[in-house]
Amino acid sequence: MRLEHHDFRSADLVGGDPALDLVNTVTARDTQPRDWLDDYFALLRWARQTECFARADLATLETQAQAAPAKAAAALARCKALREALCDALYALAHGRAPTPPDLDTIDQARLAASKAARLVSRDSRLQTHWSAERSGLDLIAHVITAYAIELLKDARVDRLRVCDGNDCGWVFIDTSKSGRRRWCDMATCGNVAKARRFQQRQRE
């Protein structure tokens, strides 16, 4: 898959869940896929946009990645293996099929690794599962996103899982529209492009 530098912005996070947004760090899966995670620092920039991570944790990861580039590259590879297994599983589910055993196995291994690093903490008189840069190290982002992915995959929201109809997109999203007939990841980008293309076609005909 071709790597491409990308400056992540909030408009890139349209999946409706951080696990879907991680899958969407590859664009144009339907044509010529481009992987926006060209290095570990790209993963950090993406994580910052999700607002799922404490700034201090991301700063710690940045320092760790600078100090140990090979370890950062290995952690990024693990995160991408999770991302691709998730993608396969989500595409299968969106098309009414069951995820394959190898994909489930990869997700399950990620779940095990994440739960090993997790701690139960008490917050506002409730227990919470908590991950920290201290215990997860460079895998913190993968651990947290795994937790989101497992929650999502167990949830009824999966019934509203869609793959964008747009050309050069292939993003996944949860359709929260009332009608349940949303076709595009984002009306402002893919939806308008598709509409403009149909309009031009009509003009030509």
Ligand SMILES: [Zn+2]
């Ligand atoms: Zn799209």
